[in-house]
Amino acid sequence: MSNADNEKIEQKCRNLIGALLEPEDSFIDIYEQIIAFCNGLEKKYKEKIFDCGLYHVLAGSTMIKGSEYFLDFSGEDSIEAFIDQLAQKYCPEQYQKIK
Numbered sequence: 001m002s003n004a005d006n007e008k009i010e011q012k013c014r015n016l017i018g019a020l021l022e023p024e025d026s027f028i029d030i031y032e033q034i035i036a037f038c039n040g041l042e043k044k045y046k047e048k049i050f051d052c053g054l055y056h057v058l059a060g061s062t063m064i065k066g067s068e069y070f071l072d073f074s075g076e077d078s079i080e081a082f083i084d085q086l087a088q089k090y091c092p093e094q095y096q097k098i099k
Helices: 003-020 027-051 053-059 079-090 092-098
Strands: none
Touching (some): 003 079, 003 092, 053 079
16 A cells, blocks of 8 residues: 555544534544553553554554554454444445545
């Protein structure tokens, strides 16, 4: 995947997270799901988690310079898929516009 493709996916995920955290009525539930998902990834991948670009998008943290960057995990650990699932459930109209 090219850098332009990676940047497009990162921007889509940033936009979806922004849409997810906007409504006050579901904010706490969504935020707790994000925290639980991040904690699970941190337990499973340990230090490798900090090389994942979408982890930093989801957690709101910053990549460390010089790290071995990769965009996302695969399968059930895919951060993009996790964000997509949340967006489809909590903000389907925005999901359709952003995806």
